[in-house]
Amino acid sequence: MKKPLLSITALLYAFALKAQTVNDVPLKDIDVEYVQIVGTSKLLSTKLTIEIDFGQKTKFFSSGKETIVKDADGKPVDFNSMIDALNFMSKNGYNFVNAYTITVANQNVYHYLMRNKKSKSE
Incomplete structure (x- = not known):
């Protein structure tokens, strides 16, 4: 009985670790019809910094860090x-x-x- 319970717990934990967030909100929980992706090149890199604008509040003198996609550890996600x-x-x-x-x-x-995709109006 302990092995299946441990396996299920480990599996659920693994899924939870893959959650990406913007402004500490999981992407799948953002309840808006439209979002805008803004991509800029990283200095001395071929990768891009991606920011997601869904109309969220940001600080006035923000450096844009609230809108960057982050992984479960809070680190920015790199996009090719x-x-x-x-x-x-x-x-x-x-x-x-x-x-x-x-x-x-x-x-x-x-x-x-x-x-x-879940938007009701067409």
């Missing part, structure tokens, strides 16, 4: 490309709507609009 982030958001219940890119100080900033 915007497509990597798009696939990630699709797995977390969002559909792609639209995208555009702007250039700020010779750096591309990618904006992807996503819609919650």
Whole structure:
């Protein structure tokens, strides 16, 4: 009896560790119709920093750390490309709507609009 209970507990713990959060809110618990992914290049890296805007409150002089996707340990999640982030958001219940890119100080900033798959209005 102890082995199955231990196995089930370990399995549930493993699933809990995979929870990604934005502003300490698990992605799957964000109850909004639309979110925006904003991707910027990391300095001296091929990876991107991805921020998620779902209309959450942020501090006035925020450095953007509240909007970065974090893993269960609170560390920022690295994405290889915007497509990597798009696939990630699709797995977390969002559909792609639209995208555009702007250039700020010779750096591309990618904006992807996503819609919650559970959205009731069509």
